Amino acid sequence: MKVLVLGARGMLGKDLVPFLSAKHQVFGRDIDDFDITDLQxxxxxxxxxxxxxxxxxxxxxxxxGCESNPAMAFSVNAEGARNVALGCAANKARMIHLSTDYVFDGSSLSPYREEDPPNPLNVYGLSKLKGEQYIEKIIQNHLIIRTQWLFGRHGKNFVDTILRLAERQEEIRIVNDQKGAPTFTKDLSWAIGGLLEKEATGILHVTNAGACTWYEFARQILQERNPAKRKVQLTPISSTELSRPAKRPANSVLDCHRFEKLMGQNQKMRPWKESLKEYLACKEDRK
Ligand SMILES: NC(=O)c1ccc[n+]([C@@H]2O[C@H](COP(=O)([O-])OP(=O)(O)OC[C@H]3O[C@@H](n4cnc5c(N)ncnc54)[C@H](OP(=O)(O)O)[C@@H]3O)[C@@H](O)[C@H]2O)c1
Structure with missing residues (x-):
């Protein structure tokens, strides 16, 4: 199959392009090639x-950054997605789009299902939701994949940040009132590869299995790997104490049953702790 990947040099794109290339003819493009805000x-x-x-x-x-630059957020995440949908519709191509758990407000006590009403708390979430809505209106042959808390070999991510801080600081303060599922870009690439071969349309939630808070995620990272073998104090704090510009959902765990049903038996995303282990082992090998 001929597949065009946009955002090919991002954290996900850099894993996705080589993964799909084993089976498909893949063209990877990014902002240096063309800007998705340019419709023509x-x-x-x-x-x-x-x-x-x-x-x-x-x-x-x-x-x-989206909070201080909403024009850019909407231009790329909403209008950009609309442009890709228009381009796909005009050329009879299927559109597979990446979206986010941040379309939800996080007030649910159970994992979010695809049909649950979105209610973003921040500009990023609002702009991604607007992108989803454009796609749904413009092109029938679409698949919107909502995912969350990505970590991968090719981008700035939470795992690397924790490892870096652990080498420098005696204490690391991490929020313990936001819950999600850390998701390995290698595993998400595998899922996208599988979905390319399915007829599915609409919205689909795809993350690694299991869930934790950022604090629990950090604790697991340091249990697996403490590079300087130092005693680091990990302190749980609240989102209010951290006070970041964008508000984040408290519980944005995504229910992935639709994905699992679609993929069939033994085709589940693995638990995030297993993926983290592999990610850390890969980092160690590359030293
Ligand atoms: N990272 C997460 O935790 C997370 C969670 C949920 C959902 N997602 C979604 O998953 C997808 C992939 O995320 P990611 O973490 O791989 O993102 P990323 O590393 O930021 O990659 C996105 C890529 O898109 C490029 N780009 C930005 N503006 C563009 C434009 N106007 N035209 C063309 N390309 C443009 C970026 O270039 P520059 O770097 O030069 O800007 C970058 O190479 C995104 O849709 C994201 O919303 C991510």
């Missing part, structure tokens, strides 16, 4: 490559 360019590129599927992993992902 998007249409031309999709026409030129004539892919059967376009995977849109391009986004403005700086959640706090």
């Amino acid at each position: 360019r998007v249409k031309n590129e999709i026409k030129t490559h004539s892919p059967q599927a376009v995977i849109n992993a391009a986004a403005y992902t700086d959640v706090d």
Whole structure:
């Protein structure tokens, strides 16, 4: 299958492109090639490559940055997604789009299902939701994959931040009132590869299995790997104490049953703790 991946040089894109290339003819493009906010360019590129599927992993992902630059957030995450949908519709390509748990307000006591009403708390979430809504209106042949808390070899991520802080600080203060599922970009790439071969349309939640708070995630990282072998004090704090520009949902764990049903037996995403172990082992090997 011919597949065009947008955001190919992002954290997910850099795992996704080589993974899909084993089986498909993949064209990876990013902002240096063309900007998804340029409708004409998007249409031309999709026409030129004539892919059967376009995977849109391009986004403005700086959640706090979106608060101070909402125009940019909406331009990339909403209008950009709309442009890709228009380009796909005009060229009869299927659109697979990456979205986020931040479309929810996190007040639910149970994991969010695809049909639960969104209610974003921040500009990033609002702009990603607007992107979803454009896609749903413009192109029938679409799949929106909501995921969360990504970590991978090719981007700034929480795991690396904790390891770096552990080398420098005696104490690390981490929020303990936000819950989600850490998700390995390698595993998400595998899931997207599987979904390319399914007919599914609509919205789908895909994350690694299990859930934790950021504090619990940090504790697990340091249990697995403490590079300096130092005693680091990990202190749980509240989101209010951290006081970041963008408000985050308290419980945005996603219910992935629809994905599991679609993929069939033994095709589940593995528990995040297993993926973390593999990620840390890969980092160690590359030293
Ligand atoms: N990271 C997470 O925890 C997380 C959680 C939930 C959902 N998601 C979603 O998953 C997808 C992939 O995330 P990621 O973490 O891989 O993001 P990322 O590392 O920030 O990658 C996004 C890529 O898109 C590029 N880009 C930005 N604006 C663009 C534009 N106008 N035109 C073309 N390309 C543009 C970025 O280039 P620059 O780097 O030069 O800006 C970057 O290479 C995104 O849709 C994101 O919303 C991510």
